[in-house]
Amino acid sequence: MKALRWHGKKDIRCDNVPDPTIEEPRDAIIKVTSCAICGSDLHLFDGFMPGMKCGDIMGHEFMGEVVEVGSENKALKKGDRVVVPFTIFCGDCDQCKRGNFSVCERSNRNKDLADKMFGHTTAGLFGYTHLTGGYPGGQAEYVRVPFADKTHVKIPEGLTDEQVLFLGDIFPTGWQAAVQCDIEPTDTVAIWGAGPVGQMAIRSAVLLGAKQVISIDNVPERLAMAEAGGAVPINLDEESVLERLKDLTQGKGPEKCIDAVGMEAHATRSLDSMYDRVKQAVMLESDRPHVLREMMYVCRPAGILSIPGVYGGLIDKVPFGMAMNKGLTFRMGQTHVNRWTDDLLKRIESGQIDPSFVITHTVSLEEGPAMYKTFRDKEDGCIKVVLKP
CATH class of the missing domain: 3.40.50.720 (NAD(P)-binding Rossmann-like Domain)
Structure with missing residues (x-):
């Protein structure tokens, strides 16, 4: 598959990489239909965030269609349309039970590293340094979603990608x-x-x-x-x-x-x-x-x-x-995304707000590397970029 990968400061490339596979029974594989470049991605692009490694897949704002689920994932099925929050959460730890999903105690697979850096671990995040788990991000054609039975927002029929994509972050x-x-x-x-x-x-x-x-x-x-x-x-x-x-x-x-x-x-x-x-x-x-x-x-x-x-x-x-x-x-703090999404999805469905107003540029995944600079430098009136794999 194609994916945008970090190769160092100011060096994002669209590369061919292996497709993701199911690794844990609660996983799901998502075929990405829309993803976005976030302002937080620019901190990685500019080299200000520690913990990136050459070849890391970028992106934490994405949505798509479920194409495969793990054996213990009873919440999703093939064909479901979902927005994936940037915060990966288990749903079972003390913090998740309190609705503090961005500080989930179990989803950061580099917990020991985060403990040393922050005093206590925070949640795993997609495409956002090895301090938060080193998980491949969503600026790709396919993504493995850990704890996918919890880490998702199911989208009803009748809403476009553009209306709901930003439920995952901004x-x-x-x-x-x-x-x-x-x-x-x-x-x-x-x-x-x-x-x-x-x-x-x-x-x-x-x-x-x-x-x-x-x-x-x-x-x-x-x-x-x-x-x-x-x-x-x-x-x-x-x-x-x-x-x-x-x-x-x-x-x-x-x-x-x-x-x-x-x-x-x-x-x-x-x-x-x-x-x-x-x-x-x-x-x-x-x-x-x-x-x-x-x-x-x-x-x-x-x-x-x-x-x-x-x-x-x-x-x-x-x-x-x-x-x-x-x-x-x-x-x-980082956003406790799923604490808010039920309410916000209802506001979108009722017409109270349409978050797509913020989109100024829609391009292919292959055009993504060039759009990083356009977005960072605010060229061509660029405010928000959506990528279509």
Whole structure:
């Protein structure tokens, strides 16, 4: 089969590789009908996440048709149409029973490595480094899904791939980011980053009843999409984020702040962002936390910081004393995808939201390597790429 594989920093290739096979009795083999390039994949493309090996298959946002099931998998049958969450979970451990699927205690087959790195293991993830199991990803023609009797979202007839594909990652990620904010009708929610997750967070905050939603970015196409979704746009290259947020909140600051950027903040005009770039270039810092610092500064005292943006390692010069004295609450983590998907699927079926609005480019799998650069550099108005194997 064909698959997109990581061969080093900025080197993704479409290669021929062996087809996957059933390895465990709860497995399923999925024929991929649609997959996507996620912003988190760019952290791998740019070489900022540890734990990748040459030849690893990329991708964690995919869906398709079941073509084979293991002997103990009674939840799926050949021909079922499923979205596969990026988080692999067993459904039986203490964390899964609590709905904390992204920290499943059993699905990371490199548990010992994760224990050393994080103190305790987190869940296995598709296509996302050997710290999370080294599982082959979904930017391929076929995928083996471990614990597939639990790790799936079954899709009813009548919905297109484009409507439901993002149930595997960015839609529940944006939704969880907004839910973590405990949004009240009087709240202003400020969201840094108007990429795919930011767009979903905007619409989620609107659906959850925020009084005002603000989107901060520097890409005109993204800000236009954010405004169409109900957000007040702030272009960080053209105006002061701090002053505009003061104006929009009568000097009090937003009650809730969402970091939908993560480790590769692209601000260039501030001293702290220049400091981060220098330290990252000489490998003295792994992540660029400009957005975190800015959120901690502008958030109203006793507010909430929600962090769906991915961080990979060490950050520097974070004003933790400021956050402590302001009484800020931090909520963060990889998404507990299946905690939210029943509700979100109903919202799609009812027409309340159609997540396909975010798609700007649809190409073949073979065109995927070139689209990584297009997506990263935001060329050709690119916001979200869907690949068709």
